[in-house]
Amino acid sequence: MFWDTVNNDQANEAETIEKAKNGDFDAFSVLVCSHREAVMNMVYRMCADQQLAEDATQEAFIRCWQHLSQYRTLSSFRAWLYRIAINAAYDLLRREKDNFNIDDLQISEESKVEQTVEQRQHKTKLRQAILQLPPASRIVIILREYEQLSYQEIADILDIPIGTVMSRLNYARTSLLKELAPQQEAQ
Amino acid sequence: MTLDHPEWLDAYFDQELNPIQTHIVEQHLISCEQCRVYLEGRDNLRKELQSLSGIISSKSNQRFLDEIRLRTQRRGVETIRIPLAKLLWYLVPITLLLALNVFQIYGWFTGLVDLIPGSSQFIVTSLLRLISAADGLSWLPTLLFPGGNLFGIAALFQWNFLNQIITVAALAVLYCVWMALWLLKNQRQSLNL
Numbered sequence: 001m002f003w004d005t006v007n008n009d010q011a012n013e014a015e016t017i018e019k020a021k022n023g024d025f026d027a028f029s030v031l032v033c034s035h036r037e038a039v040m041n042m043v044y045r046m047c048a049d050q051q052l053a054e055d056a057t058q059e060a061f062i063r064c065w066q067h068l069s070q071y072r073t074l075s076s077f078r079a080w081l082y083r084i085a086i087n088a089a090y091d092l093l094r095r096e097k098d099n100f101n102i103d104d105l106q107i108s109e110e111s112k113v114e115q116t117v118e119q120r121q122h123k124t125k126l127r128q129a130i131l132q133l134p135p136a137s138r139i140v141i142i143l144r145e146y147e148q149l150s151y152q153e154i155a156d157i158l159d160i161p162i163g164t165v166m167s168r169l170n171y172a173r174t175s176l177l178k179e180l181a182p183q184q185e186a187q
Numbered sequence: 188m189t190l191d192h193p194e195w196l197d198a199y200f201d202q203e204l205n206p207i208q209t210h211i212v213e214q215h216l217i218s219c220e221q222c223r224v225y226l227e228g229r230d231n232l233r234k235e236l237q238s239l240s241g242i243i244s245s246k247s248n249q250r251f252l253d254e255i256r257l258r259t260q261r262r263g264v265e266t267i268r269i270p271l272a273k274l275l276w277y278l279v280p281i282t283l284l285l286a287l288n289v290f291q292i293y294g295w296f297t298g299l300v301d302l303i304p305g306s307s308q309f310i311v312t313s314l315l316r317l318i319s320a321a322d323g324l325s326w327l328p329t330l331l332f333p334g335g336n337l338f339g340i341a342a343l344f345q346w347n348f349l350n351q352i353i354t355v356a357a358l359a360v361l362y363c364v365w366m367a368l369w370l371l372k373n374q375r376q377s378l379n380l
Contacts, residue, residue: 127239177232
């Protein structure tokens, strides 16, 4: 039953992509609506800047529309789209490099409902720790932990070997745990 | 397995190992407290990371789509640019394959010529006469046959079976190396513990 639903979803998406490839903007709109939030959140987790995340998402979908004919159905559309979005985000970050400073970022506070001051501080600290990771490790942990992509998909998106995915993931997790260790001990 | 290779514990944690590898790790975990603590730390971190909420866009889907439509119309369709590095992955093996075919055909041709006694000598001398007959090309024989020895074009007719085999083998090795590099770049191998 579950696999039937999954297969139907995949078949529907493949059909929509094919229509979009033939220039059907309405079909493309369906793809945008189903992937927009995930792409935006992935970029936001990379840079912690909502405006930049929105701009990069828009740029990614524009590039996606323009290069859709180059997409091959053998690979996952989501992975292909993420690759475009990551490149778009890096391009925007590079353009704004002079103004970009992690310490200056206004990290949006989590929803204040049912959260103590300590919990909010802890989450802000966690976001800071993610941002302090090297970009190469940061993107790997985001794709794994938030997008639940497999090692192979991450390797495909970033065009790196699986072994590199494993080592970057390990480095990111170890660094985050080290960064958060004093806090966890205090709790 | 020890913590010298913690990536494998991460792979186990992410359920990326095959059933046999998973079984090996699980057997190890029974007796290794250090690795169990390590995995517990990973689990706690995951829970914390999951607790971070995402963002909601300030724009509606319709507005977002309208902006995309407007910007794509303004920008027009970009020309497709294939980077040279990407093109080389295809061009090099194609060139090697073509070279292999050319040498093979050349081998057949020279083999046929050699079947007729004295034919290769006849071709060389004919070429020399043709060149010397043409005005302004008197420098060519010196280039083709420097020092009166058989070099240049003449050397090609000396191309025996062994030379053919060596050339074809060298090209085949080059082709294999190229394919190996390509496979390495686009590796699809499973994780080996």
